[in-house]
Amino acid sequence: MDFGFTPDDEAFRTEARAWLSEHAGSATDRRSWERALGAAGWIGLGWPEGGYGNRTATLTQQVVWAEEYACSGAPPRSGHIGEKLLAPTLITHGGDEQKARFLPPVAAGDELWCQGYSEPGAGSDLAGVRTAAVRDPHEPYYRISGQKIWTSLAHEADWCFVLARTDPESRRHHGLSFLLVPMDQPGRIEVRPIRQLTGTSEFNEVFFDGARAHTEHVVGGEGNGWRVAMSLLGFERGVSTLAQQIGFAAELDGVLRTAVATGAASDPVIRSLLVRQWAELRAMRWNALRTLGGSGDPGAPSVAKLLWAGWHQRLGELAVRVRGAAAGVGPVDWSPSAPYELDAEQHLFLFSRADTIYGGSDQVQRTIIAERVLGLPREPKGGM
DSSP, rough: OOOOOOOOHHHHHHHHHHHHHHHHHGSSHHHHHHHHHHHHHHHHTTOOOOSSSSOOOOOOHHHHHHHHHHTTTTOOOOHIIIIIIIIHHHHOOOOOOHHHHHHHHHHHHHOOOEOOOTTTTTSHHHGGOOOEEEEEESSSSSEEEEEEEEEETTOOOOOOEEEOOOOTOTTTTTTEEEEESSSSSTTEEEEEEOOOOSSOOOOOEEEEEEOOOOOOOEEEETOOHHHHHHHHHHHHSSSSHHHHHHHHHHHHHHHHHHHHOOOOOOOOHHHHHHHHHHHHHHHHHHHHHHHTTOOOOTTTHHHHHHHHHHHHHHHHHHHHHHHGGGGGOOEEEETTOOOOOOOHHHHHHHTTTTTTTTTTOHHHHHHIIIISSSOOOOOOOHHH
């Protein structure tokens, strides 16, 4: 595809870069930063005009914003789940009242969201969801009971979109509903952070014990949750993929500098691996641009996930390899309660081990490509 930036795009870039340069360093915490973005209209650039408080932008301008944001050193986003996942889903499947209620607070940075999909027994196999939502016979509410896991930013979120089973007799992807659930329900919702190898805990377990979701907050109608949930996953890998790649490029530059500093770059094998990482990153960028250009390939999101997950994991391995023995130096006290600090390469290596699992494992992505793109026979379900 011919993907270029027009003079209007470059003017937009100048505006975005100037705003980020002025404001990014003044952010005090992530929630106030979301509100600053919202007040300036930078949240919801890809949404249609509808009086939600967002400014609109062309696809190329959305790419410009994503790239400038990634280059600016601005804080990590807390509102991206609401902006990039929930909002497009509501725009596609939600009713007018749902859009009017939930889109303006997302655009303003006032309400943060988390995603209630995965469960201990239903991760990559999402159709195995067991969290139940039962209609209250006396009030206009569902009562939700069950557990979600790997729920990013649940400890900060105001709301959670939950995939739950509303038909107790249903199996697999039938009888599921997509519910919007307020997180401020003491005694009914418990959030437990999951501490990772890196020492951070942005993932959480979430326990629902009779939590309430209003019947007006079912997106797409009762029993249509699978269709809505799959639609949402299609929004997960869009313009933000290009911004992710800018972050990857910065990490690759760091590994390259370390290789030069340690002398590892003189090893022809290391040099070859560094060149491979650079070339594959360029290929990923062009693949992402092709996808944004409307290739119509139903397997494109799965291909993109396979590409970047494996690439990033190999970069983590290379990061510690160029460090040599120093990469293994860590804290003296490895007890679970002891705080410790990782340097950039150690953090990259440890965190990237999960890249080929979260967001749909490599095995799941290959199955999607095989069945939906290549037309191969479906994988048999169940035991022998």
